[in-house]
Amino acid sequence: MKDAHRLPTWEGPKPDEVGETVEDFLQKLGRPSLLWFPGKDSSRTRAFSTLLHGNESSGVRALHRWIKEGHEPAVNLLCFIGVVHAILTEPFFSTRSVPGWRDLNRCFRPPFEGPDGAIAESLLLEFRSVKPEALIDVHNTSGRSPAYGVTTRGGRQQEFLTSLFSDHLVVTDLQLGALMEATEHDWPTVTIECGGANNHLSHEVAYQGFARYASAESLQHATPGVTVVHHPLRVEIRPGSTIVYGTERRAGTDLCLPLDVDLFNFGILTFQDSLGWVGPKGLDVLYTKDAQGCDRSREIFSIHEQTLRLVKPSRIMMATTRQDIAQSDCLFYVLPVQ
Ligand SMILES: [Zn+2]
Structure with a gap:
């Protein structure tokens, strides 16, 4: 690990030191950083990551608000704030990754090459050195x-961690190089998707969940009421194919998804529902990937007069309406419910 990529650690930031706004806070940090908060019980530590x-x-709005309110956590907290320098050019929070970097949440597996890989490797070393309980x-x-x-290992503790924010947990064994995959064997790890990026309700969900995580005496409670969904299939568009969003079939494109496809999220759709429209390539435009990397498109989808349909009733999850993310990452996840 190169020293240039060691993560700076801010020990015990005080309410009057972190700026009035989250943008002030991030400008003070300036780069990927760790924050350390000593707990009432200093023998245990919990880890948190965001951005x-x-x-x-x-997540970072929640953390900033929590610091401003002057709380003391139940146990030590080690918090990582990720691609700080990606968001410092206005408009704030408009860029997913640092220009020239890969997606940081795909860098948590060897080889840890490049500046993004070095940050990921440093973070794993820092987390491992404090042995967090979650x-x-x-x-x-x-x-x-x-x-x-979302978790790669389902279990009671993962359900409890999820319940701090939400009542749905998706267990997936897809290996993408995400942070949770790198630490799942060491301590319970969950990724929380706390709702749409520009929604104040999501900020509130993140704050309430983080505050509960920081103040909980124990992470061992039973948590009735969390719905667990196992191993959804990841639907990608095949390289070289084009996707657009619209309200009807579009000539000259391989796939058109509805403008409001995200309204399907966590709902169950049937053969009656139109998922979008395909061009001459038909189902060859899709790659419906299971954990073994096999394409299951023909089991899951059918085409009826160029309309994309489901073969069986299925839950749709994590659908994006951003064309760039759909093209480069994933369209949505799907899981038959029978
Ligand atoms: Zn994300």
């Missing part, structure tokens, strides 16, 4: 969505 994506502000990584969805948790 791995620069356009997802709810890690929560807070994100926002790019489309409208209820809040939900």
Whole structure:
């Protein structure tokens, strides 16, 4: 690990030191940073991470508000704030990644190359050195969505961590290089998607959840009422195919999804529902990936007069309406419910 990528750590930031606004706070940090808060019980530590994506502000807003309110956590907290320097050019919180970097939440596996890989490696070393009893990584969805948790290892503790923010937990074994995959074997880890990026309700969900995480005496409670969804399939567009969003089939494009496809999120759709429209490539435009990397598109989808339909009733999750994210990352996740 190169020293240039060591993460600066701010020990015990005080309410009057972190700026009036979250933008002031991030300008003071200036780069990816750690914050350390000593707890009432200093023998235990919890880890928290946010802003791995620069356009997802709810987590850092929650942390800033919590610091301004002058709380003391139940146990030590080690908090990471990610691509700070990506958001410092106005408009704030408009850029997902630092220009020239990869998506930071795809960098948490070897080889840890480049400046983004070095940050990821440093963070893992810092977290491992304090042996936290849990890690929560807070994100926002790019489309409208209820809040939900994502984990690679389902279990009682992951359900409890999710319940601090939401009542839905998605268990997925897809390996993307995300932070949670790197730490799941060491301590319970969940990613929280606390709703759409530009929604004040999402900021409130993140704040309430973070405040509960910081003040909880124990993370061992039973949590009835969390709905757990196992292993949804990740639907991507095949390279070289084009996607647009609209209200009807568009000539010359391979796939058109509804402008409000994010309204499907966490709902169950049937064969009756139109998911969008395909061009001459038909289902070959989609890659519906299971954990083994196999394409399950023909089991999941059918085409009826160029309309994309489901074969069986299925839950749609994590649908984005951002064309750039759809093209480069993922359209949505799908899981048959029978
Ligand atoms: Zn994110």
